Amino acid sequence: MKLSINSGECCGHGRCFTFFPQLFEPDDDGLGRPRSETVPAGLESLAQSAVAECPERAIVLTTPA
Amino acid sequence: MTTSENTRTCPVSPEVAQAAAAFHLFDQEMNPHAVLGAFRQQCPVARSEQLGGFWVVTKHADIQHVLKNPDIFSSAEGNSIPPVFDPIGTWIPLHFDPPAHGKYRRDLNANFLPQKIASMEADIRYQARKYLRTIVERGHGELVWEVCVPYPSMTFLVMLGAPVEDVETLLNWKNMNMIGMSGDPDAEEYVDEYIRPEYLAYFNALLDERVNSDNPPDDILTALTRANYGDRPFTRDEMLRVCTTLMIAGLDTVTAALTWTFYFLATQPAHRRQLIDDPSLIPSAVEELNRYFGIVSVARRATQDTTVGEQAIKQGDWVLCTLPAAGRDETEFPDADTVDFHRSPNRHIGFGTGPHRCLGIHLARLEMKVLLEEMVKIMPHFELAPGCKPGFQNGIVLSLDDLEIVVTDGT
Numbered sequence: 455m456k457l458s459i460n461s462g463e464c465c466g467h468g469r470c471f472t473f474f475p476q477l478f479e480p481d482d483d484g485l486g487r488p489r490s491e492t493v494p495a496g497l498e499s500l501a502q503s504a505v506a507e508c509p510e511r512a513i514v515l516t517t518p519a
Numbered sequence: 520m521t522t523s524e525n526t527r528t529c530p531v532s533p534e535v536a537q538a539a540a541a542f543h544l545f546d547q548e549m550n551p552h553a554v555l556g557a558f559r560q561q562c563p564v565a566r567s568e569q570l571g572g573f574w575v576v577t578k579h580a581d582i583q584h585v586l587k588n589p590d591i592f593s594s595a596e597g598n599s600i601p602p603v604f605d606p607i608g609t610w611i612p613l614h615f616d617p618p619a620h621g622k623y624r625r626d627l628n629a630n631f632l633p634q635k636i637a638s639m640e641a642d643i644r645y646q647a648r649k650y651l652r653t654i655v656e657r658g659h660g661e662l663v664w665e666v667c668v669p670y671p672s673m674t675f676l677v678m679l680g681a682p683v684e685d686v687e688t689l690l691n692w693k694n695m696n697m698i699g700m701s702g703d704p705d706a707e708e709y710v711d712e713y714i715r716p717e718y719l720a721y722f723n724a725l726l727d728e729r730v731n732s733d734n735p736p737d738d739i740l741t742a743l744t745r746a747n748y749g750d751r752p753f754t755r756d757e758m759l760r761v762c763t764t765l766m767i768a769g770l771d772t773v774t775a776a777l778t779w780t781f782y783f784l785a786t787q788p789a790h791r792r793q794l795i796d797d798p799s800l801i802p803s804a805v806e807e808l809n810r811y812f813g814i815v816s817v818a819r820r821a822t823q824d825t826t827v828g829e830q831a832i833k834q835g836d837w838v839l840c841t842l843p844a845a846g847r848d849e850t851e852f853p854d855a856d857t858v859d860f861h862r863s864p865n866r867h868i869g870f871g872t873g874p875h876r877c878l879g880i881h882l883a884r885l886e887m888k889v890l891l892e893e894m895v896k897i898m899p900h901f902e903l904a905p906g907c908k909p910g911f912q913n914g915i916v917l918s919l920d921d922l923e924i925v926v927t928d929g930t
Contacts, residue, residue, distance in 0.1 A: 465873060465874075466880075467868075467870065467872075467880070469806070469866075471633065472633075472802065472884070480632065480633045483628060483632075484632045484633060484881075503863070506864040506866075507863070507864045508866065509866040509868055509872060
């Protein structure tokens, strides 16, 4: 699974790095940034929860074809 | 008198239409959640005829739309109703739209980054313990003035770089500004003439100290003297207009949120028990309390004909986004009237959204988290004192005015 944040939508609420620090960290501007482009094994369900928790729906999770 | 020839689209009962027409934030008799809740359910974009006339937006999705579209809904003519401006100009960055907004905000953000805020935790915890222990040792206290006001204010002053002994002066200036924004032209004039020059001179002196020092302290005021707007330095005038914003936004908001938090916890022992039994729930509880008790309402002015929800909005119309109402929108939050510390997902916008999303969000979260962590250890059980009846303090920021409590043993 690939993890990214749509920077055009991210408003820096920080729910991702506050509640899912295994997957996200704040960048130098305080916006969310995935720690890795690829979701580590075993954290797929956590990634899906993170997607649901973003008020701006800015987190994008994709499964490469 | 209304500047809009637009009429309300929604069919609504005469009672709600009348309540909407008379609505304004500074009505101290109103129960804000009840009144705004009725609008949200029956007329999601309601029309007030007060203060020149404005639309009252209460649904989460509609408020998100307004705040995320600054080109349509501008802050440049004010972010409160009626709009008020400091005599030397507009407040920074409140009264700016992108792209200028981002250029002012970029160097300010650096002082409020989560990484930076996290380094303040030990000092904040020390303060939390101090204020709570005083109450516990006495066995009773009044939480608004003994905890909710001083706890975040002292932290903020230290961060800003203002001497802590000046806290009452700064709070007074902040309070006077809020009164000056409440729609009374005499109050606004008084603040313009007597209060604003005082605090501008105060901040000017503190900024001078830092510019003239070889080794200025590591605080926001020093950071302001070095801040850049794009690729040129802030002017002194701009620094002062930032100081005004910080004073107003920093000394009121966490205080207000804590008054609702303590009222809730004093009256809901089962919720308190959840936090005592599992303090790891506290960060989620802080989010849920910011959802349920959103405190701020912000205004925007339409730059073109547009719509909000199903309501046509004319260019020039004022629109008030009531975050306290957004948090209880059943469309976004199932069982919105239930406070559930386990609520997930919780996509609340209690800290706003769009470019003006609260600058202090991480500081506010940390202060609330730490206070609750210390509360469950030091003051886990308390209730409202007999006869204590908290009253609504309504306005741009909503709070409660009186929280006399007695410490109990929880039995």
